[in-house]
Amino acid sequence: MMDFLNRLFGGGSRGSGSDPDGLYYxxxxxxxxxxxxxxxxxxxxxxxxxxxQSxxxxxxxxGIKCRQTVDLNLYFDSNKRLTNTEIENGDLVDASDYDKWMAPQSPNP
Known part of the structure; x- marks a missing residue:
């Protein structure tokens, strides 16, 4: 179950290698x-x-281009592992969706 949540919500897997305390969603x-x-x-x-305990x-x-405000609540266990999420006015997506959105935003060399 936790592997599924980490894959779906980022789970800190997409940060800089020098950012051990960062979790990315x-x-x-x-x-x-x-x-x-x-x-x-x-x-x-x-x-x-x-x-x-939790x-x-x-x-x-x-966002920068979209002015819609999203409320995000994330809940973690005593080991600071994600256990639940609540989101209003938006959806949690995975890192690949972010990469797809970012690709055309970057100027081509």
Missing amino acids: YVRPRGCDEVVRVRINRMNDLSLADDG YWVHKVVR
């Missing part, structure tokens, strides 16, 4: 083609949940 705002990469710092961004983070995501 990809969001497509509703009604837009743009895909936004969201970085979560597992050491600074996560807040301890009310149960005193963690959560809330991010407001907005």
Whole structure:
């Protein structure tokens, strides 16, 4: 189950090799083609949940070309592994969707 979530939501697999604390997730705002990469710092961004054992983070995501605002809530276990997601006004997509969107955005040499 966790492998599936990590593949679907990024799971930190697409960051720089020198960014061990970064977890990356990809969001497509509703009604837009743009895909936004969201970085979560597992050491600074996560807040301890009310149960005193798990963690959560809330991010407001907005792209550059698309002005739609997305609310993203991510929930983690005591080992800071993703357990659940909630998203409003958008969809979580995977890193390949981000790569596909970015390809035509980059100027050709």
